[in-house]
Amino acid sequence: MKLLSVNLGRRTSVPYTDQPEGVTGIDKRPTDAAVRVAAPGPKGTGASGLAGDEVCDMRHHGGDDQAVYAVAREDLDDWERELGRPLANGAFGENLTTTGLDVSGALIGERWRVGSEVVLEVTCGRIPCRTFQGHVGEERWVKRFTAKGAPGAYLRVIEPGEVRAGDAIEVVHRPDHEVTVALQFRAVTTERELLPRLLPAGEALHPESLAAARKYVAQHGG
Template identity: 60%
Template sequence: MAKVLTVNLAHPRPNPDKGLLLTGIDKRPTAEPVEVRAPGPKQGGLGSGLVGDVLGDTDNHGGESQAVYAYAREDLDDWARTLGRDLSNGQFGENLTTSGVDVTGALIGERWQIGDEVVLEVAVPRIPCRTFAGWLAEHQWIKTFTKAAIPGAYLRVQTPGKVRAGDRLTVLDRPEHDVTIGLVFRALTLEPELLPQLLVADALPEETKERARRRTGFQLDD
């Protein structure tokens, strides 16, 4: 059965990469139910989709299409073996550590029900940043993470409510296209030639679709 193993909230700490700015990368499991709501726009909105969570860099994180970040425990376990170290739930900065669902293979626009109330929509992959690299403290981490192309998924909030550890995760529906989180990540990082393939995914953020349109126009002009 697919489920949420833990719900993880930030323990804010100074961000060494950005002066005195705090970072919320240090996320730890909570035993309490957590309210999930649509946070509004990236600039001027509420930041995270989880009440009680903290985002340090709201210029680049948060907003409707990055409301909730999910990462699979199975993928954390693979990384733990690769890196030769323990990785706790929340260690990648994820809000939801999941089990039994292929997060990288999730389709853009796929909808997940969490527990009895919350419905989330798969929106876009996580792109690694220097804060993430500094937190993991692994040599050339951004390069390693990007090459592996197992990014985890950001999700939009379709129906608000409360989530808690152990909640069942049900895939309600999947769109007919084949644009997965993994494909989008590869297109946005090392394989930009894949960008035109993303345009069939209506649920992609507009900025991502615009990038794909520009690439398509460039190819047609050739």
Template identity: 70%
Template sequence: MQLLSVNLAAPHAADYTDSAGRVTGIDKRPVPHPVLVTAPGPKGTGGSGLAGDTIGDPRHHGGDDQAVYAFAREDLDAWAAELGRELPNGVFGENLTTSGFDVNSALVGERWRVGDAEDGPLLEVSCGRIPCRTFAGWLGERGWIRRFTQRAAPGAYLRVVEPGEVRAGDRVTVVSRPEHEVTVAFWFRAVTTEPELLGRMLAAGDALPEESRERALRRGA
């Protein structure tokens, strides 16, 4: 896996977002320089894990479990072909546009080393991305939330286990994979279209975001 680009927000006002001030950071664009990645803190108090990035609605986005968002160029290309439009790196709001790896098959709790171990961060897969009103408004595609949900290829949110710098061209190495079945795609299906999978999602243990674990436990009860 390789980083094709590291993308930071170009904040702008929009009437399709519910954030304070009606400002969104979903429009992310590649930057040519290294970017420091750190754990931002809990949701609601911490924003993006990337220095210089913007989270428009910290109540629902950002924080430690959603510190970094990765989306594969291969998935962008598939959507571009279906939609009949160009989709540049960062347009889905992803911080890291990757190549050479199916991020949706990554396991919750899987760890990635970006770049050199000396200065590159260690990231841990936490969950997938749930499409929201802002995403739909930004793309401007009819029925976008339903279409994105049906594809069940949401891209991966990552925690920052060890801080460091990332840059376009960095190699990404999977350094550990847990022994369970809960991929990003499995997690997404469980919390959206297939709630019967919620109980099995608990196999990911403490690597699950707290909200997901509590939801699965309520389903089991």
């Protein structure tokens, strides 16, 4: 399991975002430099967990529970075959492009050591949006991405430090439940009846997913 690339975004003006300023940081490009990773602060006030990575829409991105976004190179390769065109590392706006790691199959609360210093904890899958669709440039992209159910994972920073392309990734903790990123994604998007199954993940879940699961159980039972 290895980190293929570390990808950073720069504030860019585009026609396809609903941000009032018309800017986005989704176009992330690989860097060969070592990058500092640390908890950025609460959502809405904290941006990316990676130094030098710009987050423009802090309503939906950034903050401690979405500090880092990871996508498996294997998933990008699968999309390349389906779309019939190349997808570079960072093409989905991910900070970390990995290989040898089933990112969407990771457990909520699973912890990864990246390199010698950084420890990250899986919180949830990525929900596709209009900006993502515009960036990829494919029709019905939100629906197609959702239907595939391999969203990649957001992570919070447990131990800060530096990462760089080529770093080894080690799973250092796997929680005692079966709540994967893929299950969480399906539950909050297309299969709401799965929400009660998220509860064993507890506080490791992204707070919005945990609140949705608790609300569903209160209204419909478990």
